Amino acid sequence: MSDNRRDFLKKGALLSLSGLASALIGKDKINNIEEITNKIDRMPAFTLPKLPYAYEALEPYIDKQTMEVHYTKHHAAYVNKLNETESTNIDYMSSDEVKCTHIDKYWSAVIRNNLGGHYNHSLFWTLLKPNAKGETNLPVGTLNEAIKKNFNSFDDFKKQFSEASTKIFGSGWCWLILKSDGKLKIVTTANQDNPLMKLDGERGKPVLALDIWEHAYYLKYQNKRADYISNWWNIVNWQKADELFSTK
Ligand SMILES: [Fe+2]
Incomplete structure (x- = not known):
């Protein structure tokens, strides 16, 4: 600290x-x-947020073992590494979102990777919800209207987002972002970067996030990334996405 x-x-x-x-x-x-x-x-500066559901809650789309390893090993490792890495330039009192936005002020590879890893996963967990019965899962609220306006239809958006996710080379994330001009855009980032960071590429507020690292799906899907992406649509927490979209 x-x-x-x-x-x-x-x-x-x-x-x-x-x-x-x-x-x-x-x-x-x-x-x-x-x-x-x-x-x-003795308080750590960064803490692992509580998972909002049980490890097995997202089955059959994401299995219990993947969730447990992803959360307790991968996400926890980013948090632990951040706490081991002191930086006199970080405003520890600011939110993790603000810290990412100002990543250029305390630039280092270790902070970039682990702060991104911590922020991205913290957001990712909240954008998932159980759907064991496989009920139809569609966007809601003002985000639903905005998706239709920006992408013609939800089906067109889904197709474009799935294609962008599938094409990521190596490890990274696929995002739906709200840009400063009020438009929605699908973007991808490498490693643990995100669209809040002042890096090359389009910036904006994350509304949807999909983890495309192999650790997110390999135990269940092996090399079938497209199946993981296809199943992910069943457990998107559209209420949370609409809240992110609507909150200034
Ligand atoms: Fe991950």
Whole structure:
């Protein structure tokens, strides 16, 4: 954790407890405050978000083992690496979205890869939802209207997004982004980059995200990436995507 963040949190904790401490001043209470500040000192700057469903909840489209390994090994590794990598330039109090947006200010390959990995996966989990019964799963709300307006129809959008995902060479992500001009666009990024980062390529706010790393599908689908993509449409959380699209 950076010194700035640590000091900020310490001061906040001390201020909030100062009234109580002054009223009940005594050795035991002071020890309690020291104990709390010591705990804050040990808080990691980045944490693995709780998965919003069980590992097996996305079956039969994404299997339990893939989800468990993906979340507890891959995503956790990005978080752990970030916490091991101190950077005096990172504003630890800002959101991970803002940190990605300003990646050019604290440029390093290790931060770029692991901050991207952490942000991308945190978003990816929320954009999936269980659909064990295989019910029809279509876009909702204002995003539904915007997809029709930008891509002619949902079927045309689905075809273009699936093709872009299938064509990614090596590891990367496929995104639907909302650009600053209000238009939707399908883009892909390599490795753990994302469209928030100031890199070459189109930038915008992520509305949909699809992980195309082999670790996301290989245990179940092996080399059949197209089948993974085809099945992913059944578990897209369109409510969450609409929320991302509609929230400025
Ligand atoms: Fe992944």
